[in-house]
Amino acid sequence: MIILITGASSGIGKQLAIDYLDAGHKVYCCGRNQHALKQVEKQFPDLVTILNFEVNSLIDCKRQLESLELLDLAILNAGTCEYIDAINFDAELFSRVVRVNLEGTANCLQYLIPKIKRGGSLALMGSSSSFVPLPRAEAYGASKAAIEYLARTLRISLKSANINVTYIAPGFVKTPLTDRNDFPMPMLVDVNFASTHIRKELKKRTWLIHFPRNFTWLLKIVRVLPTRVQHYLIAKTLAY
Ligand SMILES: NC(=O)c1ccc[n+]([C@@H]2O[C@H](COP(=O)([O-])OP(=O)(O)OC[C@H]3O[C@@H](n4cnc5c(N)ncnc54)[C@H](OP(=O)(O)O)[C@@H]3O)[C@@H](O)[C@H]2O)c1
Known part of the structure; x- marks a missing residue:
């Protein structure tokens, strides 16, 4: 397969890239950290193409993505997280997170959707934080809830082009992003x-990929409870 992964320089995206490369697939590895991307390229020189760009720059996205060959799979995974102190709401912080997670994804979509083969797949990296309101995640959760909506609508809109769209909603995964968290992360x-x-799940062309299931199912159950119960449970268990 020919695969493109944004945020391939670190964490989940880097591991996905390495595993796909290990299986013999050709991978376009995207990110800003040239040194980290070069480390991946060194291991698989014949299969890696580095695309070094900022997802929140539409001009950079155009320059790097417009003339790509056709892809079997694009995983839009690049993202960031910062937490909000709601009492002292910081609109700049909110905007920083939304610019990368949501607008950065949209910037990539503009140039990548025409590059996905008929019968190919597009996966958007969200988070299980889009299932329920989590404390301090006003910016991050809002950006991921918007990604969930975006993925839902794209799944319908791109059906006629025979492009499968999947929403990925992980629980906590140990990466440099979560290493910054100062609270206990259940079922990491x-x-x-x-x-x-x-x-494994992308192969099945499923709509939703969520894991670890014991954590994400709990959130999915909480999501359908009456709002008052939902908020009580979240405040009781996740008041960090
Ligand atoms: N870890 C978790 O528990 C968890 C849970 C749910 C969802 N997620 C989501 O999974 C994705 C990957 O997160 P991770 O945990 O693997 O974090 P990570 O290790 O910090 O990796 C984030 C990746 O995104 C790239 N990136 C960030 N800002 C960018 C920008 N402005 N332009 C281009 N690339 C940018 C980074 O590349 P450069 O630094 O090279 O730019 C890096 O490769 C994110 O969307 C995150 O929200 C993570």
């Missing part, structure tokens, strides 16, 4: 678990 899994699960 590692990047190998995440990559194995995502790759």
